[in-house]
Amino acid sequence: MAEQRPPPQHTLPIPQPRSLGLYIHMPWCVRKCPYCDFNSHQAREPIPEETYIEALIADFEQDLQHVHNRSVDSIFIGGGTPSLFSPESIERLLNAVGERVSVASNAEITLEANPGAVERGKFEGFRNIGITRLSIGVQSFEDDQLQALGRIHTSADAVRAIETAQMAGFDHLNLDLMFGLPGQSLQSAEDDLLTAIGLEPAHISYYQLTIEPNTLYYRRPPTLPRDEAVWAIQRCGQAHLAQHGYGQYEISAYARPGRQCRHNLNYWRFGDYLGIGAGAHGKITDADGQHILRLWKVKHPREYMKTAGSDAVIGGKQSVPPNDRAMEFLMNQLRLKEGFKVPLFTARTGLPLTCMEPALSGCLEDGLLERHDDVIRCTEFGWRFLDEILGRFLPTESLKAG
Ligand SMILES: C[S@@+](CC[C@H](N)C(=O)[O-])C[C@H]1O[C@@H](n2cnc3c(N)ncnc32)[C@H](O)[C@@H]1O
Ligand code: SF4
Known part of the structure; x- marks a missing residue:
């Protein structure tokens, strides 16, 4: 069993982060994909749109106590498949949010x-x-490939959807692509990516397929390309993306200049966000109480709709102990190419940088991390071994109080 870490002796004041994101979860899909571990359920009957939107509003109302006079800078309506909802329902929801908090005029x-x-x-x-x-x-x-992945659309449907979105005026478009798919060759992965690039989205999320517990693929694993083949696909993809002006700013996220996803950047910078909807997670800094709160809502849509607006909707909550803050911060920030600034580490965690010794010095000496003035980030080499880096910050001795 892992040894208990000694508690940090000094914690520093944690100011309230200025930015606030809002995540809204829509938990239904037409069909469940065999690789997907998200909280999404096959809609076997018409989606109870109205009831769910009412539940979201009641849930948001209850979460207002965590806003602390901030305006919402970004909203992300994810799922599941939010596009199953009508624009009218989404409008009702956004209006209800806007009537209760200030939403920044340039909110994403x-x-x-x-x-x-x-x-x-x-x-x-x-x-x-x-x-x-x-x-x-x-x-x-x-x-x-789409058929093998259990998708409900063809390639032509995807191209049509992208072009329709562009014609509707969406110039800030992200495409999710996966690689390392069952039986995928380097050539077919390259073709997929070049087709995506040719459609000129502002942002591409390029995910390696992972086999997650609680999925059909976990129970009946497909034959995936070998590690070296997946690595070759990834390197080739990164080269194409760079060549076409998509800068990598996170493990799986690539964007044209100025088109990074602000909502996700806020997560990775260990910012604050509210989460409403079935199974949604929030993270809030309570500057008065000097603690960081994580809270999540009940997962099942039926139970969520029954309990939204009452205490019973809370699936759980936890104050992040000072001992865990450094690790949680690193797990997020080191995903970003930009790394993090030392003052931000202290502001977000209330801990001095010295609490990460000797793991930090070890990673710097071994060329896994690099430091330039007050910025710390992964090296090109370290970027490939993020799990190993994070593992070094886990043992008792490495997280002593400064
Ligand atoms: C929550 S899903 C929402 C998108 C939408 N429901 C859809 O599938 O069209 C977000 C993205 O996560 C990615 N994803 C889901 N499961 C994955 C897995 N096991 N491995 C890698 N990427 C995955 C997919 O690219 C997916 O589009
Ligand atoms: S990948 Fe998307 S469509 Fe498929 S089950 Fe997951 S959330 Fe639904």
Whole structure:
């Protein structure tokens, strides 16, 4: 059993982060994909849109106590498949949010869409109600692959959805692509990525397929390309993305200049966010009580709709102990190419940098991390061994109080 870490002896004041994000979870899909571990459920009957939107509003109302006079800078409506909801329902929800908090006039408002769940005119509807960014789940442009992945759309459907979104005025478009797919060759992965790039989205999320517990793929694993083949696909993909002006700013995120996802950046910079909807997670800094609170809502949509607005909707809450803050901060920040500034580490965690010794010096000496003035980040070499780096910050001795 792991030894208990000694508690840090001194914690420093933690100011309230200025930014606040809002995540809204929509838990239904047309069909469950065999690789997907998200809290998403196959809709076997019509989605109870109205009841769910009412539940979200009641849930938000209850979370207002965590806003602490801040305005909301970004909203991310994720799932599941939020594009199954009508623009009218999403508008009602956004209006209800706007009536209760101040939403920044330049707020980024993202909605996730599945190319198989957007009828004609819907994108225009989403654009008209103030959605500023669409994230389209493409996964692959090869029909056989899409079928094997259990997707409900073809490659042509995906291209049509992207072009329709662009015609509706969405210039801030993200495409989700996966690589390392069952039986995938380097050539077919390259073709997928070049097709995506050719459609000129502002942002591409390029995920390596992972086999997650609680999925069909976990119970019946498909044959995946070998590690070296996946590594070759990734390197080749990174080269194409760089060549076409998509800068990598996180492990799986690539963007044209100035088009990074602000909502996700706030997560990775260990910022504050509210989470409403079935199974949604929030993270809030309570500057008065000097603690960092994580809270999450009950997972099942039925139970969520029954309990939203009451204490019973809380699936759990936990104050992040000072001992865990450094690790949680690093798990997020080191995903970013930019790394982090030392003063931000202290502001977000209330801990001095010395609490990470001797693990920090060890990583710097071994060329896994690098430091330039007050910025610490992974080296190109360390970037490939993020798990190993994080592992070094786990043992008791490495997280002593400064
Ligand atoms: C929450 S899903 C929402 C997108 C939308 N529901 C869809 O699938 O069209 C976000 C993205 O996560 C990625 N994803 C989901 N499961 C994954 C897995 N096991 N490995 C890698 N990426 C995964 C997919 O690219 C997916 O588009
Ligand atoms: S459509 Fe998206 S959220 Fe739904 S099961 Fe498939 S990957 Fe998961």
